[in-house]
Amino acid sequence: MMLQELDLLNRAEWMKLVRTASVGRLVFTAQALPAVHLVDFRWWRGDVVIRITDPAVLAATSRNRIVAFEADELDMDLQRGWSVTVVGHAQVITEVPDLMELSTLFSRPSVGGRCDYFVRIKTEKVTGRQLGRNQQSDSTFSATQFGDDQLDGTR
Incomplete structure (x- = not known):
């Protein structure tokens, strides 16, 4: 089976997909x-x-170190899938009001058991790619293109 090329995703496309992960x-x-x-x-x-x-x-991941976050879905039988990668500085969240708000967003049990810390990854660079489509668009964004109203705190 020959693999198709990965097409770049625009912001709206990768945001929609990553929220399903x-x-x-x-x-x-x-x-x-x-x-x-x-x-x-x-x-x-x-x-x-x-x-x-x-x-x-x-x-x-503390002390403002640069990390990456990646989410994806891939079905090789159908030759379809996608991948989104966020790169940015990591910051441990310590403010009580923020911790209280986040604890309501993470209501289900965590992967691997109890979670004691929340870490924010600043969205400084995002790359999204999709397998199994032909349209190509720009997929890399700078932090200045993200506002609080554009990414709404839900997945």
């Missing part, structure tokens, strides 16, 4: 090596917010 992947550096963890996530105030339980992962 049930989990995503956090990509970061741990002890100078790449690491990837499954995470529960939400869009909140124009950024990705994830829940973290592991103190080592929290330390690796």
Whole structure:
């Protein structure tokens, strides 16, 4: 079976698709090596917010470090799917009103058990690609193109 090329998605397209994902992947550096963890996530105030339980992962994503978040869906039998990647600085959320608001957005049990921390990934660069379509459009956005009204805190 020959693979089709991946087409770039525009903002509206990748936002619609990523909201259907049930989990995503956090990509970061741990002890100078790449690491990837499954995470529960939400869009909140124009950024990705994830829940973290592991103190080592929290330390690796703290102090404004650059991380990536990726969500996707792929069906190789149908040669269809999509992938969206967000790259930005990670910030641990510590303000009580924000934590209270986020706790209502993350109402279901988390991936991997109890989650003690919320980490915000600033949406500085986004790339979205889709397999199984022919139309091509621009898919990379800067942080200045995102406003609180554009990404509404829900998935």
